[in-house]
Amino acid sequence: MRVLRTPDERFAGLADFPYEPRYATVGGELRMAYVEAGPAGGEPVLLLHGEPAWSYLYRSVIPVLVEAGLRVIAPDLIGFGRSDKPAEIADHSYARHVEWVRSFAFDALDLHGVTLVGHDWGGLIGLRLATEEPGAEPAGAEPARIARIVATNTGLPTGDQEMPEVWLRFREAVRTAPVLDIARLVRSGCRSAPAPETLAAYDAPFPDETFKAGPRAMPSLVPTTPDDPASAPNRTAWQRLSEWDRPFLVAFGDADPITSAMAPVLHGIVPGAQRVTIAGAGHFVQEDAGRELGAAIARFVTG
Numbered sequence: 001m002r003v004l005r006t007p008d009e010r011f012a013g014l015a016d017f018p019y020e021p022r023y024a025t026v027g028g029e030l031r032m033a034y035v036e037a038g039p040a041g042g043e044p045v046l047l048l049h050g051e052p053a054w055s056y057l058y059r060s061v062i063p064v065l066v067e068a069g070l071r072v073i074a075p076d077l078i079g080f081g082r083s084d085k086p087a088e089i090a091d092h093s094y095a096r097h098v099e100w101v102r103s104f105a106f107d108a109l110d111l112h113g114v115t116l117v118g119h120d121w122g123g124l125i126g127l128r129l130a131t132e133e134p135g136a137e138p139a140g141a142e143p144a145r146i147a148r149i150v151a152t153n154t155g156l157p158t159g160d161q162e163m164p165e166v167w168l169r170f171r172e173a174v175r176t177a178p179v180l181d182i183a184r185l186v187r188s189g190c191r192s193a194p195a196p197e198t199l200a201a202y203d204a205p206f207p208d209e210t211f212k213a214g215p216r217a218m219p220s221l222v223p224t225t226p227d228d229p230a231s232a233p234n235r236t237a238w239q240r241l242s243e244w245d246r247p248f249l250v251a252f253g254d255a256d257p258i259t260s261a262m263a264p265v266l267h268g269i270v271p272g273a274q275r276v277t278i279a280g281a282g283h284f285v286q287e288d289a290g291r292e293l294g295a296a297i298a299r300f301v302t303g
Helices: 062-067 094-108 121-132 165-176 182-188 196-203 213-221 231-241 262-269 285-302
Strands: 022-026 030-037 044-048 071-075 114-119 146-152 248-253 274-278
Touching: 022 094, 030 062, 030 094, 044 121, 062 071, 062 285, 071 094, 094 121, 114 121, 114 285, 121 146, 121 231, 146 285, 165 213, 182 196, 231 262, 248 262, 248 285, 262 274, 274 285
Parallel strands: 044 071, 044 114, 114 146, 146 248, 248 274
Antiparallel strands: 022 030, 030 071
């Protein structure tokens, strides 16, 4: 596997993101970047971003969670942000991304009692991660790896239902664009136009087209046919979600044309799920209403 690594200078002077990067090794050879904030003894909150973002997406959420006394961990998915970038689209698969995040959270950081927050692809990965972990440990042992889940503007496609036309157009655009405009993808998912320095931060991980195999791969990894390799595992995940016995929060923006239909589905299937709607927020709810999302997560975790 040929692996690229974005030069550090690309991340100099990031607006509103003062966190120093840390690194863990996953998959035997890949460096996965993350930022951490808050008290080391606080309840851990794992923030998983999606396509085509990186941990910078959560810059308005992190301070709110820290103010609530929580330990915040925000990794960059492999292929994104400061993390290593396998150079070929074929290097990326749904199963590999689930395993890379599992290895990061459970092997490298050995997290227990986590509140897992999944947005976009972070939800596709995180919901699989949560439902594939072993059952709760016996009394007196360490607590379960996943204590609770927050699903925000995400879903768990199986290919058994047609995807929205707007999403199919997005997938085709990503697949065929000679130059993949990362900043434009983010801008198109926001209700309010991000500042130029914000859009520049989303472009920073990708010096040229050779670095963009991850963002180009992700839309085509979403199951759209019933026989997709990820369809059966996702169906199993839905079944396990229908039996979920830990707290679950559905926190969606109110103006997302891509994933909004998944909010009532998740709320209806997961037993006892709570639901909150973030007003004035598009797909990238963290950009449009980051502090509001952070407050909702903090209330959910701290009670």
